[in-house]
Amino acid sequence: MDGWRRLGVAGLLLALVAAQAAPLVPASDDERVESLPARRAPPVAAPEQGAATDPVAAVREAGDLLAQAHADGDPRFAGRALARLQPWAADPRAPAPVVLKLAQVEQYIHRFDAAQARLQALLARDARQPQAWLTLATLQRLRGRYAESDAACAALGRLGSAALHAQACSAENLSLRGEVDTARRQFTALLAQAPDDGTRAWLSTSLGELEQRAGRSAAAERALRIAWRLDPQDRYAPLALADLLIDERRGAEALKVLDTQPRSDPVLLRRVAAGPRQGADQADLAELRDRFQQAAQRPGAFDGHAREQALYAWWVEGDLPAAVRHAQANLATQREPFDLLLLARVAAAAVDRAALAQAAQVQKAMDLHDQRLDRLLGQP
Template sequence: MPIASAPPHTASRLRAPRLALILLLALAGPLLAAPFTPASDAEVVERLPARPGLAERRARAELQRDPSRLPLALSVAREAIDRARREGDPREYGAAQAALSPWWAQREAPAPVRLLRATILQARHEFAPALLDLHALVGDASVPLALRAQAGLTQVAVLQVQGRLAEAARACRALQAPELAAAGAGLARAAEVCAVEIDSLRGDLDPRQADLRLDALARQAPDDRWLALVRAELAVRLGDDTEAERLLAQAAGQGGDPYAQAARADWLLDRGRAAEALAAVSVGPVEADALQLRRAIALHRLGDARAAAVLSGMTARLDAARRRGEPHLREEARLALDVGRDPARAWTLAQENWAGQREPADAVLLWRSALRAGQTAQAVRLLQAWTRDPARVDVRLRAAPTDAAADGVRRPGERT
């Protein structure tokens, strides 16, 4: 779930045993045979991430001269984290950690440092140490209320990514405790939204009832893009294409973050609208890994000559992530399935991804890979351990027709 003000679970996923470079070079086949040559000098091949502004660069330089200044370190770290979210650039999380380096290894670091440390660890999918900090903050009455509230929201995000839905539901209820009421209506609304979403994922709340409750909450905050995205994801799970398209456009509109843009692109790709998906990921922070993945898939489906260059760049990114010890299994599995046409490898990667993170997108990836690899029985067992009735929770997890094409199996709402 894209928790309000918490880092999107984007761009970014996890661990696998093989080098991504070797994997994707093998998958690319003829795509890499002919290099892409721009048609003119004016054609954009790649956009580099925007540099930090002058004030931010000065603050970083000042902190280098005196790293012990906690308020300045917190400011620099927050700016770097915000940049990582906006631009989808994981290097900014490294900059945030560097700013906090005097306190990074302290078990009892100042509370604001622990929150930012947990945020950085979450972004890297180091969930266990992130939860240690978050549990400590949530349970410490001496921590300022706003900070405890943010820690609670981030805790929910981590638990939900891991598929620990019962614990996430309890964490949501804790955010509705009377002592947190002073944190304001925004927290109360976020807590109710997360409770509704998680109950619907667990099967404790009918998805259509969840939709009605979220719609009522949206009337209180009609311009809330995070809430629009949560509602869009529910509409996708319900198979309500009209509502999903409207809400995804709202969430991913001007200034939308990479998570929302990627979600919209996925919806368009699933409906055979690759040209629109390509346009959707060609604005804003286009160099975010999540957007480059969708760009590679869209170009491949369109038979565009630029696909080779984009795939090569994505391969290099995945290889670099693996060298950092942060493999992105979801991205590797998607490329194997949607570009490499290697369902066996996609199935292996999807299972490894599922061991670490279990959001609806991961469930769909697992199911699609299983359908194409002929491993549906094992996928059903894995999915039923996550939620009691996967097909009721998400229409994309319903049994597919048996006449699978070589490129994959058509599901409701998917065209290949």
């Protein structure tokens, strides 16, 4: 479907044979049984003396850890960020920067209800918090609650201190509702006003996603490549670009993009989807299986990661019914266009009419406009 590749059963059968083989008993403690892929462990050093109760130091350190989680795709860094902020987690009068950082970490690990409640409590005591309004608008948007996101965008605009971000916030929601021409004009005007490359990269990524939903893949690719060039450290634009290339059956080009990225789970999943390439495919499959098998042994390891489970079930295991179940569970939590598109694609591949009907119902309820979805669901 749209270039998203499902694996054949050969690799799956090989994995089953290996899993059912007799256990290996090492002859001594010095014998190496297996070498697992290296993943950098989070830092374990305790805060410097006096820093544990310093909210400024805690926010700085938690921000560094969260940035590392985004860069490496490793949620353990986010767990350490949350632990660093834990002394203030239940404090209703915690400093605003602490509350904001807590909400951002909770959003990253998909504790959306907790993040939303925290932001709303902060805004109830101090409504002049632009970052809180922007974070709340983003959170409501990714949950498919566009009216609530609009309200937060409007509140941000009333502050007057973040006009560009407020306009971009509203333009994003307009584009999701299908007001593409208006949103495109707004993004283009904002790009001309953007004060730095980071802001231009953010706006270009939003514009690229707008164009992809509108069915203008060439324009989408241009915008995403510009965003990536402007901010090479950003991990979002390259993944969005890889998704576009995979959709267009340009797997070799997608792999070139993915080669530049850390081997996070989302990156490895897309490498598998992009197609085989001179032995790299089997190495990626083996690493993915190792990671998911290890994670399955840790309670709660997959909490909030049903999207990755759905992709793994589809692309790696070839288990379409499981992919549909995980995609449905994911949609109950987050409703970005990618999440609804994922459910529609695995449901179509599985010929699951009930799941397709669910996708169509959610799309209508959200008032989401996306030509990729329209084609799959037979919408006019």
